[in-house]
Structure formats: C-alpha cells, structure tokens
Amino acid sequence: MKAVRYHGFGSSEVLRYEDIERPVPDTGQVLVRAAATSFNPVDDHIRAGALNAMLPIALPHVPGIDLAGTVAELGAEVSGVAVGDRVVAMLPLDAVGAAAEYVLAPAEALAAAPRSIDLVDAAALPLTGLSAWQVLFELAELKPGQTVLVNGAGGAVGSLAVQLAVEAGAHVTAAASPRHAERLEGYGARVVGRLDLAAGPAAVGGPFEVLLNHVRGTEEEAAQLSRYVADGGVAASTAGPIPEDPARSVRSASLWVRSDATQLTELVARVDDGRLRIHIADRRPAADSRAVHEDSAAGRLPGKTVLIAP
Numbered sequence: 001m002k003a004v005r006y007h008g009f010g011s012s013e014v015l016r017y018e019d020i021e022r023p024v025p026d027t028g029q030v031l032v033r034a035a036a037t038s039f040n041p042v043d044d045h046i047r048a049g050a051l052n053a054m055l056p057i058a059l060p061h062v063p064g065i066d067l068a069g070t071v072a073e074l075g076a077e078v079s080g081v082a083v084g085d086r087v088v089a090m091l092p093l094d095a096v097g098a099a100a101e102y103v104l105a106p107a108e109a110l111a112a113a114p115r116s117i118d119l120v121d122a123a124a125l126p127l128t129g130l131s132a133w134q135v136l137f138e139l140a141e142l143k144p145g146q147t148v149l150v151n152g153a154g155g156a157v158g159s160l161a162v163q164l165a166v167e168a169g170a171h172v173t174a175a176a177s178p179r180h181a182e183r184l185e186g187y188g189a190r191v192v193g194r195l196d197l198a199a200g201p202a203a204v205g206g207p208f209e210v211l212l213n214h215v216r217g218t219e220e221e222a223a224q225l226s227r228y229v230a231d232g233g234v235a236a237s238t239a240g241p242i243p244e245d246p247a248r249s250v251r252s253a254s255l256w257v258r259s260d261a262t263q264l265t266e267l268v269a270r271v272d273d274g275r276l277r278i279h280i281a282d283r284r285p286a287a288d289s290r291a292v293h294e295d296s297a298a299g300r301l302p303g304k305t306v307l308i309a310p
Contacts, residue, residue, distance in 0.1 A: 002310035003100030004289045007060040009049030012293035015063075017286075023096075023104045025075030030107050032087060033072045034309035036123035036283075037064030037098035039292050039301070040156075046093070047293065057094050063289070064097035064307065065090055067105060068113055068123035078107045086113040088268065090126035090259040098123075099286045101310045111264040114271040117278065122271075124156070124278050124304050129267040131238055131257045132160035136168070139236040139253035140210045144169030149206060149228055151195055152214030154180030156304040157238055159279050160267075161212050163187045167275055173205060183279065197224040206230070213237040226250060280304050 001022045006014040025031045043063045045051050071085045081087065089109040091097060096104065113122045135157075136142045148165050152158045153174035165172045166188035174180075174189035181191040192204040195215075201207045207230040213222075216239040225242050229235050232249045235242040244252040270276035281303025284292060287310065295301045 001101035002287075003062050004064070004286055005060045005062050006047060009047065009052065011048070012290050012297065014047065015290040015293060017289070020062075020100070022102050025073055025078075025104055027076045028078060028107055029075040029104050030071055030078060030081060030087075030110060031073035031075075032067060032069040032089075032103045032105055034067060034069040034098055034100060034103050036068050036120040036306050036308045037286065038066045038123045038127075038307060039289075039296065039305045040065055040127050041296065042093070042127075044293055044296055055094050062097040062100050064099035064286075065093060066123045066126045067091055067098040067103055068119050069098075069103065069309070070119075072102060075107075081107060081110055086119055087111065088113045088122050088126055088264065089261070090130055090257075090264065092259060099289055099307060099309075106259075109259045109261055111261045111268055114268050116272045116274075120283065120306055120308055121278060121280055123306050124280050125267060125271065126259075126264055127257060128156040128304070129160055129276075130260060130263055131157045131255060132164055133263050133267060134257060134260075135212055135236045135238055135255045136161055136164055139255060140212065140234050142168055142170060142210060145171070146209040147171045147173070147206075147230075148210040148212065149173045149175060149204070149208040150189070150212045150214070151175045151225070152239070153184055153189065153191075155214050156279070158212070158214045159184070159187070160276065161214070162189045163276050164270075165212075167270075170210070173208065175204065187277070195228075197221060201228040204228075207233070209233045211235040211242070213242060214239055216240055226252075278304075280306055282306070283308060286310055
C-alpha cells in the first residue's frame with residue numbers, strides 16, 4: 001500500500017511517498033481504510049524532531065494524527081464496531097499515523113463519523129475539536145455567562161472553541177484577522193481584529209474571565225496576555241504557557257491534547273445537528289504532504305488542510 005513516511009528527522013525534505021506493507025490489526029486494534037487525515041502544526045514539530053525527548057517515535061514514521069475512514073478489519077477482542085462502519089479518531093501522538101491507505105487505530109479511540117458531512121472532511125475534526133473541548137471545559141472550566149477572549153479565533157482550534165463557548169452560554173470576543181470576521185460573527189462572537197498587545201485589554205473590552213490563547217509568541221508577549229485576564233480568572237493556552245499572576249489570583253494552564261472517544265462523540269453530535277461547523281481551507285492529496293509541510297513552514301498554508309488518502 002502507499003503511505004507518506006520519513007526515515008529520519010528533519011525538514012519537509014525527509015517526507016517520502018512510498019510503498020509499505022499493509023498492517024494487520026492486533027488485539028484491541030482496528031484496521032481502517034483511510035479516507036483522509038489532516039495537517040496539524042504538531043505534525044511539523046514531530047517530523048523535525050523537536051518533540052522527540054518527550055514524545056519518542058519509532059522510525060520510519062507515518063505522520064497524520066487525525067483519521068477518518070471505513071473499518072476494514074477487526075483485531076481480537078474488539079467490540080462495538082463492525083466492518084464497514086464509518087469512523088473518526090485522534091490517534092495517539094506517538095503512534096504510526098494516518099497518511100496511508102490503511103491505518104491501525106486503537107478500538108477505544110474510535111467514534112462514529114459525522115453523517116452530515118463528507119467523510120474526507122471529517123478528518124479535520126478530531127485533534128482540533130478535542131483541543132477546543134479540553135481547553136474550554138477541562139482547563140478553563142468554562143461556565144455559562146462568563147466573558148471569554150479567544151486569541152487566534154480564526155484558526156482551526158480557535159474557530160471550534162468560539163462555537164463551543166457560545167453554545168455553552170459564554171460572551172465571546174474573538175481576536176482574529178479581519179478576513180475571518182464575517183465567519184466568526186456568524187458563530188455568535190464579537191470580533192475585534194488582531195490583538196494589539198501595546199493597547200491593552202481595555203481596547204477590546206477586557207479584561208476577561210477566561211482567555212483562550214491559540215497564537216504562539218515570545219515570552220514577553222505571553223506575559224502581556226496575562227493583563228487580559230480579570231482578577232480570579234484563567235488563561236488557558238494551546239500555544240505555550242502564559243505566566244500566572246498570584247497577586248490577582250490569575251491561574252494559567254497549557255494543553256497537551258489527548259485522544260478521547262467520548263468527547264469526540266459529543267463533537268460529532270454537534271456537527272450532525274448543525275451546532276458545530278468545521279471550516280476547511282484546502283483539500284489536497286496525501287501524496288502532496290511534503291508541499292503542505294513546506295507551505296506551513298513558509299506561512300503559506302491558507303488554514304485547515306485535509307490530506308486525502310492514497
């Protein structure tokens with residue numbers, strides 16, 4: 001079968017499109033005929049070896065943490081899923097990935113795929129959706145009526161976080177590029193454009209009870225973001241730590257996203273009943289993975305990009 005793989009860490013040049021053996025499911029595993037995976041920034045960090053100390057992976061490695069496809073074969077002791085089922089999953093971060101024709105997935109990671117969207121597009125949901133869910137409801141412990149600032153609201157995680165927060169009854173302010181304004185307003189957020197950290201929180205209606213940060217910056221910029229959190233509030237980030245401010249009882253939390261089929265099932269239900277919309281900027285063949293990684297490194301990637309399986 002065809003797959004994208006790299007045999008050593010490095011730039012996007014290490015990515016190869018090659019023939020490998022079709023895997024066989026072991027106990028507790030499911031073999032999925034992939035429809036698509038998607039590109040996530042963490043794919044770039046893993047490929048470069050930047051996370052190898054905390055997230056060692058075996059080489060050669062197939063990238064692709066998101067998976068959408070159809071069950072092709074069951075390993076021993078697997079129940080609750082059948083051959084032919086359409087499924088989605090976030091694979092473990094250190095597992096063999098989904099940029100291949102056939103993919104092994106732990107049975108406990110699988111959720112039924114959304115019925116209301118194309119199976120290829122469903123590959124954009126798992127990691128970003130779980131990141132948004134976990135940063136909102138586990139780290140920030142969001143409550144109805146709270147004021148929330150989402151920094152980087154136009155991105156894949158930020159867009160889902162805005163929708164989930166609005167649905168949860170929060171008053172959401174979205175900081176994002178003007179090109180995302182109409183879409184974010186359609187989600188129910190107040191849009192303020194990109195944050196001008198020098199202007200301070202009052203310029204965007206802050207400070208806020210909850211800050212969700214999805215924009216990676218310098219340590220100095222992270223420290224300035226603390227000012228946007230009201231006394232007793234929380235800063236939750238998917239893009240590196242934000243300093244706490246004990247004098248104002250401001251706490252901080254950073255996300256290390258994990259696979260969770262129960263949460264993914266909740267997200268799928270919201271997609272199917274129209275409460276959650278997935279914004280996909282591009283769909284490209286998995287064989288173009290090297291170019292996608294290059295575009296990301298150069299800042300040319302237009303947004304969430306789905307990689308269609310071989």
